[in-house]
Structure formats: structure tokens, C-alpha cells
Amino acid sequence: MCHDVCMQYAPDAATPQPVPETRSLRGRSAAHVAERIRERILSGELPPGERLSERSLTEGLGVTRTPLREAFKILEAEGLLAIVPNRGAQVVELSPADVDMAMELLAGLESVAAELACARGTVQQLAEVARLHARMVACQQAGDLVGYFRVNQDIHQHIVDCADNPALSRVYRTESARVRLYRFAGNRVSARWSRAVMEHEQILTALQQRQGPLLRELLRAHHLNGWRVTRKVLENEVQPDL
Amino acid sequence: MCHDVCMQYAPDAATPQPVPETRSLRGRSAAHVAERIRERILSGELPPGERLSERSLTEGLGVTRTPLREAFKILEAEGLLAIVPNRGAQVVELSPADVDMAMELLAGLESVAAELACARGTVQQLAEVARLHARMVACQQAGDLVGYFRVNQDIHQHIVDCADNPALSRVYRTESARVRLYRFAGNRVSARWSRAVMEHEQILTALQQRQGPLLRELLRAHHLNGWRVTRKVLENEVQPDL
DNA sequence: GTGACACATATTGCATGCAATCATACGCAG
DNA sequence: CTGCGTATGATTGCATGCAATATGTGTCAC
Numbered sequence: 001m002c003h004d005v006c007m008q009y010a011p012d013a014a015t016p017q018p019v020p021e022t023r024s025l026r027g028r029s030a031a032h033v034a035e036r037i038r039e040r041i042l043s044g045e046l047p048p049g050e051r052l053s054e055r056s057l058t059e060g061l062g063v064t065r066t067p068l069r070e071a072f073k074i075l076e077a078e079g080l081l082a083i084v085p086n087r088g089a090q091v092v093e094l095s096p097a098d099v100d101m102a103m104e105l106l107a108g109l110e111s112v113a114a115e116l117a118c119a120r121g122t123v124q125q126l127a128e129v130a131r132l133h134a135r136m137v138a139c140q141q142a143g144d145l146v147g148y149f150r151v152n153q154d155i156h157q158h159i160v161d162c163a164d165n166p167a168l169s170r171v172y173r174t175e176s177a178r179v180r181l182y183r184f185a186g187n188r189v190s191a192r193w194s195r196a197v198m199e200h201e202q203i204l205t206a207l208q209q210r211q212g213p214l215l216r217e218l219l220r221a222h223h224l225n226g227w228r229v230t231r232k233v234l235e236n237e238v239q240p241d242l
Numbered sequence: 243m244c245h246d247v248c249m250q251y252a253p254d255a256a257t258p259q260p261v262p263e264t265r266s267l268r269g270r271s272a273a274h275v276a277e278r279i280r281e282r283i284l285s286g287e288l289p290p291g292e293r294l295s296e297r298s299l300t301e302g303l304g305v306t307r308t309p310l311r312e313a314f315k316i317l318e319a320e321g322l323l324a325i326v327p328n329r330g331a332q333v334v335e336l337s338p339a340d341v342d343m344a345m346e347l348l349a350g351l352e353s354v355a356a357e358l359a360c361a362r363g364t365v366q367q368l369a370e371v372a373r374l375h376a377r378m379v380a381c382q383q384a385g386d387l388v389g390y391f392r393v394n395q396d397i398h399q400h401i402v403d404c405a406d407n408p409a410l411s412r413v414y415r416t417e418s419a420r421v422r423l424y425r426f427a428g429n430r431v432s433a434r435w436s437r438a439v440m441e442h443e444q445i446l447t448a449l450q451q452r453q454g455p456l457l458r459e460l461l462r463a464h465h466l467n468g469w470r471v472t473r474k475v476l477e478n479e480v481q482p483d484l
Numbered sequence: 485g486t487g488a489c490a491c492a493t494a495t496t497g498c499a500t501g502c503a504a505t506c507a508t509a510c511g512c513a514g
Numbered sequence: 515c516t517g518c519g520t521a522t523g524a525t526t527g528c529a530t531g532c533a534a535t536a537t538g539t540g541t542c543a544c
Contacts, residue, residue: 026497026534027327030315054526064499066308069527070315073272077319085269086505086526101409104358108410112350167343168350171413268504268527296496306529311497328496328535487544494537499530506525514517 030070033061037071041080041091042180048093052081079178094182096234100227102179107223109172110156113163114219115212121162126208129158133204140197145242149187153180155200159207159219186230188240196226272312275303279313283322283333284422290335294323321420336424338476342469344421349465351414352398355405356461357454363404368450371400375446382439387484391429395422397442401449401461428472430482438468 025032037057040046052072054065061068072089075081081089094102117125132155139148153176160172187193199222206215232238267274279299282288294314296307303310314331317323323331336344359367374397381390395418402414429435441464448457474480 024534029498055524065526066498066500070312073312073315074319077316088526098409101407104407105354105409105413108354109350112347112354116346165343165346167340167347167417171347171417175409175413266504271528297494307496308528308530330496485544488542490539490541492537492539494535496535497533499532501530502528504525504527506523508521508523510519510521512517512519514515 029063029067030074033063033067034071034074036061037075038078038080038177041075042177044181046091048091048181050091051087052089052091054088078174092178094179096231099179099182099234100231102175103183103223103227105175106172106179107220109168109175110160110219110223111216113160113165113168113172114207114216116163116165116168117159117207118210118212118215120164121207121210125158125162129155129162129207130204132158133200136200137197140193145187145193148193149184152187152196152200159203162207182234183226183230185233185240186226188242189229189233189238190241192226192229193242196222199225271305271309272316275299275305275309276313276316278303279317280320280322280419283317284419286423288333290333290423292333293329294331294333296330320416334420336421338473341421341424341476342473344417345425345465345469347417348414348421349462349469351410351417352402352461352465353458355402355407355410355414356449356458358405358407358410359401359449360452360454360457362406363449363452367400367404371397371404371449372446374400375442378442379439382435387429387435390435391426394429394438394442401445404449424476425468425472427475427482428468430484431471431475431480432483434468434471435484438464441467 037046037052046052054068058065058068072081072083076083076089080092082092083089132151136148136151136155139145139151157169157173157176161169163169187196199218203215203218203222206218229238233240279288279294288294296310300307300310314323314325318325318331322334324334325331374393378390378393378397381387381393399411399415399418403411405411429438441460445457445460445464448460471480475482
């Protein structure tokens with residue numbers, strides 16, 4: 001982004017300070033690189049199974065191998081990369097069984113969050129969920145599948161955040177990211193899409209009425225329904241029609 | 243441990259291979275170092291707040307700074323270390339509020355695991371929990387607080403493992419490790435100690451009878467009771483008597 | 485005595501170099 | 515033509531060096 005600028009020499013220039021507008025990145029290089037690679041993985045630009053060459057990434061990101069390799073370790077700890085000794089890093093490939101387990105975990109985390117969110121969520125937080133819900137419906141009506149999916153993920157994260165437990169939010173975010181790509185497939189079935197929105201209506205109502213146990217069951221069912229369809233798509237038993 | 247042996251030169255010796263008994267660690271150095279540091283943190287040898295000097299650790303572990311710094315990144319991603327730019331790594335210090343949130347998360351994970359464990363746990367897995375329970379009781383009767391605590395942690399991990407969900411087990415293990423040291427304090431109160439064992443008896447019974455909802459509630463209550471005492475100890479409202 | 489500043493030292497962050505390992509292409513026997 | 519061994523280039527893992535930053539210490543003004 002700006003590394004070419006940073007690389008230029010300024011022998012006697014009128015600007016003595018190295019690069020005024022870009023605050024020094026020293027000490028944040030690995031985290032910054034990890035963030036960039038994470039984005040590329042979650043967007044699908046780096047698909048599961050893709051091998052990540054140190055050489056091309058260092059050139060693409062304008063950093064050297066040391067911070068890049070540190071970023072690899074971070075992403076490996078997050079479960080996004082697998083590092084094979086002497087063969088480098090590759091984007092983790094999850095089997096349907098892996099995703100199954102992850103979905104069970106996510107459903108569990110959400111069901112735990114549900115009761116806490118109903119008990120503790122502030123009015124503002126609940127309103128934010130409602131706002132996101134409206135945006136999601138708008139995306140559906142516009143046929144914007146990608147936008148819908150992103151806002152959908154946002155809603156679920158926000159519900160978890162309503163539980164006001166940073167550790168829970170962090171784990172949910174990390175584990176949700178691991179399977180994001182795989183879940184997208186399920187939304188590409190029109191029948192599921194419309195039904196999911198209906199389920200979301202009920203979820204929103206339960207949250208607003210702070211009916212913890214009900215919300216819990218709705219979320220669990222929502223997950224189960226969604227994953228049942230998604231698994232069939234992943235296993236090529238159903239062809240997506242969107 | 244063996245790095246001094248590895249460092250010796252063998253100019254013309256009869257053993258051409260570098261070090262026959264120690265298989266090459268190439269490609270596993272960072273993970274190995276992370277494991278060592280993790281042990282030291284979890285044992286309390288490196289207490290919360292401790293600054294980790296690269297110099298002393300490289301000398302102590304017989305590795306250079308590169309794999310050590312990679313290990314730091316891994317441990318930071320696990321939530322055990324905090325890396326401050328230009329000031330290096332230090333063991334994370336958790337506030338009572340942080341531990342509170344973590345305990346809520348752990349209780350949630352266990353309650354999710356409870357029903358799955360009752361539904362899916364094999365007879366062998368349940369027997370292993372029973373075996374650990376017996377060992378724990380033996381530790382209690384021997385007054386072995388440290389052994390008791392370790393087996394206790396093992397039991398909870400095994401119950402979660404009975405759910406047969408690797409993702410759940412992994413998250414539980416990582417999040418449990420983050421707060422292990424802080425939880426130890428609560429066991430240093432004799433009244434809590436004996437009551438905890440009684441609760442474990444009930445937990446074991448519920449698991450063996452595969453009563454999911456009951457196990458769920460027992461685990462939740464067990465966590466709440468334990469944490470209530472531990473928090474008081476951490477906040478110096480109660481003096482440990484063990 | 486205390487505080488502030490400057491200098492010296494230690495430590496960290498990152499770049500680079502070297503050795504081990506892997507991947508690929510080639511030669512050759514069958 | 516196929517299979518296998520080998521050699522060579524590419525890639526990774528780790529060690530080390532250099533620059534930026536922090537830390538400790540001494541000096542001096544007040």
C-alpha cells in the first residue's frame with residue numbers, strides 16, 4: 001500500500017521525518033500482515049488448500065520473511081493456516097465432518113450467549129441488531145446474496161456480543177471465521193434463504209422480548225436448519241440455485 | 243535439556259550423523275519452544291505480569307531469537323502472552339473481571355458438552371472419567387492439593403472430550419489454560435474442597451446415567467460455586483487455609 | 485535533595501544470509 | 515515408454531546483523 005513510499009530515500013529533503021502521515025509500523029508488522037492474509041482467506045481470494053509461498057507474499061505485502069513467518073504462526077494458532085515443516089503454510093481445508101463439529105460448537109456458543117444476551121443486552125445493542133436485521137432484509141429483497149451473507153454474520157456476532165462477555169465474543173469470532181467460507185454455500189439455495197429470514201424474524205422478536213430460553217432454542221434450530229442445507233450443498237447432494 | 247549435547251562439535255568422530263537419538267527438530271522449533279514456555283506459565287514458574295526477556299529465554303532453551311519470537315506470537319494468539327511493541331512479551335495478567343468472563347465461557351462450554359457427552363460418550367470414555375475421579379478422591383484424602391487440582395482439571399477436560407467434538411475440546415483446553423492459575427486459588431479453602439468433591443460425585447453419577455440436562459445443571463452449579471469462592475480469595479475477601 | 489536532561493547500554497524489530505529440505509527435470513536402465 | 519535414481523534449482527528453517535527504541539545512570543541546575 002505505502003511500502004514503496006516508505007522505501008524511497010530522502011537524502012537532503014525538506015522533510016526530515018521519515019514518513020509523517022504513516023505512523024511507524026514497527027512492532028505491529030506481523031499483526032498487520034496477519035490481518036491482510038486473514039482478509040484474503042475469509043474473502044475466498046486464498047481458497048482452502050492454497051499453498052502460501054513466502055516469496056510471493058513478501059513481495060505482495062512489502063515486508064520481509066521474518067514478520068511474514070510470524071504472521072503465519074498467528075494464523076496457524078487461529079486455525080486458518082496449517083504449517084507443514086519444510087513445506088510452508090497452506091490454507092486449512094476442512095472436511096464436512098470438521099465443519100459439522102465447528103457448527104455444533106458455534107451453535108453451543110450462541111445458545112450460551114442467547115440467555116446472557118436476553119439478561120444483559122442493552123437497549124442500544126438490541127436496537128443495533130434490529131437495524132442490522134432491516135439491512136439484511138433489504139439485501140434479500142435486492143437479491144444481494146453477498147451483502148446478505150455478510151450482514152447475517154454480523155447479526156449473529158452482534159447477538160453474541162450482547163452477552164457482554166469479551167471472551168465469549170472473541171472465541172465466537174475466531175471459530176466463526178474458520179468456517180465462514182463453508183457456510184456461504186448454504187445460502188445459495190433460494191428455499192433456505194427465505195426461510196432463514198423468517199427464522200431471523202422470530203429470533204429478533206425473542207431477543208427484543210428477552211425470552212432467553214426461547215431465543216436459545218430458536219438459534220439452535222436456526223443453526224441446525226442452516227447447516228443441514230449447507231452440508232447437502234457441500235456434499236453435492238443439492239445444487240445451489242442462486 | 244539436551245541442547246548442550248547438540249552444540250558439541252564432532253570433527254572426525256565415528257558418528258557421521260549429527261545427533262542420532264534426537265530426531266531433527268527442524269520445522270518444529272517454534273512449536274517446541276512455545277510448549278516449553280506454556281508449561282512454565284501454567285506451572286506458575288513464569289507468573290502473570292512477568293516480562294520475558296528474549297536473551298535469557300534463548301539461552302535457557304538453546305534456540306535463537308527467531309523461533310523464540312515465533313513462539314511468542316503463538317502464545318499471544320492463545321491469550322497467554324501480551325506482546326507490547328518495543329517492550330517485548332509478558333505473561334498476561336487477568337483482572338477478576340477477566341477471569342469472571344472466562345469462567346462464564348468455560349461454564350457455557352461445559353454445559354454444551356454435558357448433553358453431548360451423555361449422548362455420545364463411549365463406555366470407555368466414561369470409565370476413564372470414573373478412574374480419574376477415584377484418583378482425585380485419593381489425592382484429596384492424601385491432602386495432595388496440587389495433584390488434586392491437576393486431576394480435577396483433567397476430569398473436566400475429559401468430560402468435554404466425551405462430547406467427541408474436537409473443536410469444542412480444543413477451545414475448552416485453550417480457554418481453560420488461560421485461567422488455570424487463577425482458579426487454583428479457590429481450591430485452597432478446605433470447606434470448598436470437600437464440597438467440590440461431593441459435587442463431583444453427583445456429576446460422575448449423572449454422566450454415567452447419561453442424564454444430560456441434569457449433568458448440565460450440576461456442572462453449571464459446580465462452576466458457579468467454585469468460582470464464587472475463588473473470586474473471594476482472589477479479591478482477598480477470604481484467606482485460604484490450605 | 486530533587487528533578488530534568490543527556491548519554492550509554494540493553495533490548496527489541498526486522499532484514500538478510502546460510503544450510504537443510506523439498507520439488508522438478510533429466511538420464512538411464514529395463 | 516515407464517520406473518527409478520540423481521542432480522539442480524527453489525523453498526523453507528533458523529542464525530545473525532543492523533537499526534530503532536527503551537532503559538538505566540550520571541550530571542547539572544535549582
